[in-house]
Amino acid sequence: MRIMQTTKPVSENHPSVSYDNNASNQRLVESLRILSKPYRATPWLFNAHTQLIFYSLRKYGFQQRNESASLYDYHEQLTMQDGGLTALYWSGYDLPETTPTIVLIHTISGSPDSMAELVRDLGLKTGWRIVLCLRRGHGQLPLLTPRFNMVGCTEDFRGQLAHIRERFPDSPLYAVGTSAGSGLLVRYLGEEGGDAPFKAAFAYCPGYDTGTCFDNVHPRYSRIMAKKMVRQFVCPNESVLSSLRTADSLLTATDLGDLYQKLYELAGYDDYPSYDQNTNPMNVFEDIRIPLMVLNAEDDPICHINNLEPWRDRMKTMDNVILVTTRKGSHCAHYEGWSARSWSARLMSDYFKSV
Known part of the structure; x- marks a missing residue:
């Protein structure tokens, strides 16, 4: 009989940690001192919206200061x-070949600039090599074929991973998926099962079921993000997409849920049910076999905490999964202290070094 463990927070600021109560999980959770201490959000970022706005402004600051130029020491197109x-955008490319490598999968509209803060923090806290897997059409990449997926494509990710493993065959691999990137990570891990090449993985602010999660995004953010996606990925590529019968409908998407429903042909499928069946991460979630930590914030306005509820009890029975939730943290923010440092990057780093 499985014994499920949920640590009740000592205070409202302490993380809640849920897992199958086996010896490996017990040892790991006990070794992560960060989980036994409170997470206190940056005081002047007083709610989820201010954390999210600050997160966006900090990304913009990295871009304006061109900090990515010194952070990424090598990049290549595949x-x-x-x-x-x-x-692939590398940070720490010239580290010894046996140095562990963290494979980072970006957000829904991510770029080397927008992911620079997390790349920097993970590199500083682990001393490891970081490689950002950039998807089609993101950053400065042109969309050369009528193929694009909001949450990424496992076939493309396999191609990127094969190249990474060829470059550094003796480097232990770890993986982080952030927001939409966590969906791609989970889908890949489920498809691969025990053959996944990672020692451990971390899903940050996942939305879980992609068939429903976009409908739960805060309405204002959903409209803003959908317009940004259309402006960034559809409008500049109308000539490339002209062969698609659904191309015009993409231009009229009103929110993220609407855009996701209309994206099936661009993602390479004949209809929406086929698209959902072959890309939804939760269809294969229970086939994951490697150690996985998942972090969600209860006040996340993008990936709403209600998305977790259908899966919470099942996750507690999976012997390789540890679920962490915090009362605050917003979406991919989790800033702490007066100087707004990343608590989540600290947790990721400690987890990988302890697992």
């Missing part, structure tokens, strides 16, 4: 089987 273009 041509996929259909001619599409992805890229």
Whole structure:
């Protein structure tokens, strides 16, 4: 009989930690002192919206100061089987070949600039190599073929991973997926099962079921983000997408849920049910076999905490999964202290070094 463990927070600021109560999980959780201490959000970021706004402003600051230029010491473009273009952005590329590598999967509209803060923090806290897997059409990559997925493509990710492993065959691999990137990570891990090449993985602010999670995004953010996606990925590529019968409908998407429903043909599927069946991470979630930590904030306005509820009890029975939730933290923010440092990057780093 499985014994499920949920640590009741000592105070409202302490993380809640849920897991299957086996010896490995017990040892790991006990070794992570960060989980036994309160997470106190940055005082002057007084709610989820201010944390999210500050997160966006900090990303903009990295871009304006061109900090990415010194952070990423090597980048390369990869041509996929259909001619599409992805890229790898490396930080710590010249570290010894046996140095562990963290494979980072970015957010829904992520770029090397927008992910620079997390790349920097993970590098500083672990001393390891970081590689950002850039998806089609993101950053400065042109969309060369009519193929694009809001949450990424496991086929492309496999191609990127094969290249990473070829470059550094003796480097232990770890993985972080953030927001939409966590969906791609979970889908890949479920498809691969015990063959996944990672020693451990971390899903940060996942939305869980992609068939429903976009409908739970705060309405204002959902409209803003959908317009940004159309402006960034659809409008500049109308000539590339002109062969798609659904191309015009993408331009009229009103929110993220609407855009996701209309994206199936661009993602390479004949209809929405086929798209959902073959890309939804929760369809294969229970097939994950490697150690996985999941972090959600209860006040997240993008990936709402209600998305977790259908899966919470099942996650507690999976012997390789540890679920962490915090009362505050917003979406991919989790800033702490007066100087707004990343609590989540500290947790990721400690987890990888302890697992």
